[in-house]
Amino acid sequence: MPQIEVKNLAKVFRVAERRAGLAGAFRGLLDRRTREVHALAGIDFDIERGELVGYIGPNGAGKSTTIKILAGILTPTRGTCTVDGLTPWDDRRRHAARIGVVFGQRTQLWWDLPVIESFELLQRVYRVPEPLFRRNRDRMVELLRLGPLLDTPVRQLSLGQRMRADLAAALLHGPRLLFLDEPTIGLDAAAKLAMRDFVRTLNREEGVTVVLTTHDMDDIEALCERILVIGQGRILIDGGIDDLRRRVGDERVLIVDFEEPGSLAALERELHGAWLREVRVTGKRARIGFDAGAVAPAALITRVTSRFEVHDLFVEHPPIEHTVADLYAEHGEGEA
Amino acid sequence: MLAPYAAVVSARYRNLLQYRAAAFAGFVTQLFWGSIRLMILAAFYAAADGPQPMNLVEVVAYVWLGQALLGMLPWNTDADFKEQIASGAVAYDLLRPLDLYGYWYARTLAFRTAATTLRAIPMVVFAMLVLPALGLAEWALPVPSFPALAGFLVAITAAALLSTSITVLAHISMLWTLSGEGVDRILPSFVTILSGMIVPLPLFPDWMQPFLSWQPFRGLCDVPYRIYSGNIPIAEAAGEIAFTLAWTVVIVWAGRLVLSCGVRRLVVQGG
Amino acid sequence: MANAIALLGHYFGVSIRSQLQYRASFLLNSAGQFANSCIEFLGIWALFDRFGHLAGWTFAEVAFFYGVVNCTFALADALTTGFDRFGSHYVRTGDFDRLLLRPRPTALQLAGHEFALRRVGRLLQGLIVLAWATWALDIPWDAARAGLLLLTVAGGVAFFFGLMVLQASLCFWTTESLEIMNVLTYGGVETAQYPLSIYHVAFRRVFTFVVPLGCIGYFPVVAVLGVDDPLGTGRVFQALAPLAGVAFLGLSFGVWSIGVRRYASTGS
Known part of the structure; x- marks a missing residue:
């Protein structure tokens, strides 16, 4: 029991x-x-x-x-x-x-x-x-x-x-x-x-x-x-x-370190589609949020490395805070 | 020019009106105290031999007005204010583009009078109109003559100003004591006995009268209530009101002086 | 029961030790209360000075009534801080939940909130007045008189304790000011400082049968003083009257437990 x-x-x-x-x-x-x-x-x-x-x-x-x-x-x-x-x-x-x-x-x-x-x-x-x-x-x-x-x-x-x-x-x-x-x-x-x-x-x-x-x-x-x-x-x-x-979708983040300071505009020209969540560029580093259910991480990596000079890259799970925030947003903040 | 002060007063009234049960409770409380006090005083008068400095009708008016206007006595301090001092938030008041004493006076005036106006009206209506309707006319608040009423209204306004000035002084003292605990313990006893709230001042022994008639707290109750009942003839009312206002000026002046010391201290110590 | 009293004793020991950490505040509060009570008494004295007597009662007799009710109230007041601050300290802050989370009656835990040493100011003043009145009246003390006086005080403490429990219970229904209960507590003390016989018959009935204030002050004290009651009650009634205070306390606890159930269903 x-x-x-x-x-x-x-x-x-x-x-x-x-x-x-x-x-x-x-x-x-x-x-x-x-x-x-x-x-x-x-x-x-x-x-x-x-x-x-x-x-x-x-x-x-x-x-x-x-x-x-x-x-x-x-x-x-x-x-x-x-x-x-x-x-x-x-x-x-x-x-x-x-x-x-x-x-x-x-x-x-x-x-x-x-x-x-x-x-x-x-x-x-x-x-x-x-x-x-x-x-x-x-x-x-x-x-x-x-x-x-x-x-x-x-x-x-x-x-x-x-x-x-x-x-x-x-x-x-x-x-x-x-x-x-x-x-x-x-x-x-x-x-x-x-x-x-x-x-x-x-x-x-x-x-x-x-x-x-x-x-x-x-x-x-x-x-x-x-x-x-x-x-x-x-x-x-x-x-x-x-x-x-x-439950909130299999979101991942691809983090890419370019050889040259990356350009947001160039990246956004290259990457578009419903699978793309967000792109943020700070200096030589770009964070690309994407839905792993809609695009295979390997395919995305190939695409990025074929167009840009890449020094290093890795894929991470978003922090659970974000996942929970998404879920809450989906169901609305409750009332007092 | 007075708009910021008026806004302070209005906000305070709105705040207080939300407490409907408190207003009702206050009314019942005051009614009870008034009844008890009247029965005690009446029992004393029943055995009195010879004329007294006040007759029973005047005493009845004195007691009911006291109950109606109890909240106007400077017997406590504003809890919000206390909180503000304790938390150090009082420093914000120094940043406002207002005369600090004037701002505190306006705030305190609202604190002192907001709840009282709300409570005084049902009390007066009850004591003046309902009691006679219940067949208790001899215990009712008598209807004053027109000159007495006019004198009373002026005197009670002066009393409100005096009361506020005393409360502001108590508020200012918290800049030193912080808790206000001491002031809150000591103030009520002095205020209630010396204003006449516990026993009408003329009923105290004759040898105490010279002292009682010169101390400032008299202006809070004794002066307006006796003008109302005619115990102080209307011809003497102006002098008595001037007495109240003179004390008000003295206490406001003292308050400003103490406040400027307090602010200097606050600034030096960094709050 | 024995366990509950032991727990209460432990609570009080703890409370007294904490209060002694704030000696200045304790002294200030006690002195303030002492002064307040003296000033109140000054008012009574002033009236006797002018009028001589009150419907046949002398100043010393009224002082005896005054002393008894003030000692009683001071004791009850010292025991009920937790109830007095129930609204502000427990309900509004949610700390009452804390008491509900413990395996003991909430009323017991609240009684243990504090044993308020500062009430010693009023108690002391009451005792002094009582002592003076005893001396002035030259009361022939015997076991029966002393026993009845103790019973009176015990019944009175129970009565005022019950009032505080009722006042706290109101917090379950309203979050607003509970000034109304001051009529019964402070108003009750004020009323009981004078002999019940001087009041209007409607008040006398209420204070005998509804809120048994007369039963824990006037009636037994008349017996202790050994005077005849102008209201015509007999000695047996006078001696048993303080038990009404205990019954009142029981009733108050009943209301309290209804309130606790309501709290558990509204969560506020």
């Missing part, structure tokens, strides 16, 4: 509208208008134990609505969802004791307290028996290199340090399912790498199921074998990164 089963999950919000201007404000005193927002339009997916799933989509697509429902703090309008046999919103407190949640932009630590005291408070909140608490705490301190930070008040930690402490805090009670919401937001490169290493270790070695929402596609590429892409309240893609690439 999958650890998470989601069936036909839908959520409709009502939001109040405000009128413009002074007269509008007066009218707003008397009656208000509301409109319906379909944050989730019926989604289905399963997640097995031990999976590490990336959950991505544009802002307002329904990501956080889904996470809130899975975490038990939001009741859906219709549909079902079970996590380890519990319905999160019906059994909120029991469910809460079994999951860990980290919001990248908010801390659950107590601002004025040393890290260790926040941990001890959470131990009591989660009723973690002393031996288990000690074991989990020591393991987290070791994995996340928290030793030197334990006696520092949270307000004095850097963002990267705070995120590490927050991760530890979310795992002290030994949850088997972890929700990570933008865990690398605002972190510097080294901290991001450390965070990814930790998440990978947690998933591979401890078998903790991880659901990761992020805007950082490097996180996804580094960690996730499976991604769920949501747009306008629907699951657009449930599969691997390759599925995402195929």
